[in-house]
Amino acid sequence: MINSLWQPEKKNIQYYFKSEPKKIDLQIDTYYMEIVLTNLLSNAIKFVDNNGEIIMNISDIDESEIKLTVYDDGPGVPKKEEENLFLEFYQASPRQQKQKGTGIGLALSKKLIELHQGKIEYKRKEKNSIKKDYTCFEVTLKKGTNKS
Numbered sequence: 501m502i503n504s505l506w507q508p509e510k511k512n513i514q515y516y517f518k519s520e521p522k523k524i525d526l527q528i529d530t531y532y533m534e535i536v537l538t539n540l541l542s543n544a545i546k547f548v549d550n551n552g553e554i555i556m557n558i559s560d561i562d563e564s565e566i567k568l569t570v571y572d573d574g575p576g577v578p579k580k581e582e583e584n585l586f587l588e589f590y591q592a593s594p595r596q597q598k599q600k601g602t603g604i605g606l607a608l609s610k611k612l613i614e615l616h617q618g619k620i621e622y623k624r625k626e627k628n629s630i631k632k633d634y635t636c637f638e639v640t641l642k643k644g645t646n647k648s
């Protein structure tokens with residue numbers, strides 16, 4: 501199913517990856533974190549408009565945490581629905597038939613990130629220093645090496 505969603509070229513999407521730190525050690529299980537990132541990127545691809553822009557950015561918060569943000573310049577969700585985004589099976593309006601999915605992705609992502617002692621937040625960044633409105637999913641993760 502992921503493969504069927506992973507078609508950014510059909511919408512002519514510009515995708516950028518930026519990372520301030522060149523090398524980071526994180527306390528993560530890469531298998532589970534890939535599920536999280538695949539969902540955030542596939543959501544951005546699904547909900548951004550044609551000719552849209554998606555950015556994945558990694559930045560240092562301090563000596564113990566990093567922030568990974570997936571931005572898209574699509575419409576985001578209505579303000580009154582923001583608080584429901586991480587609930588199981590929740591899909592925001594307007595709901596379009598052609599947008600596939602079950603509403604599990606963000607609920608699962610939140611659980612997986614919290615199991616890593618991290619957090620995930622939705623933010624709508626209004627036009628400011630970055631000139632456009634962006635829908636953002638911000639993931640905070642702990643630095644360090646896995647003990648296993």
Ligand SMILES: Nc1ncnc2c1ncn2[C@@H]1O[C@H](COP(=O)(O)OP(=O)(O)OP(=O)(O)O)[C@@H](O)[C@H]1O
Nearest residue numbers: 543544547576590591592601602603604605606607
């Ligand atoms: N980048 C985004 N832009 C706009 N709306 C979004 C975005 N990401 C998520 N949403 C909204 O949040 C809802 C829940 O997302 P979630 O990833 O949990 O489910 P889904 O993508 O619909 O299905 P699944 O991930 O289970 O295949 C989406 O249906 C959509 O309404």
Ligand SMILES: [Mg+2]
Nearest residue numbers: 539543601605
């Ligand atoms: Mg999803």
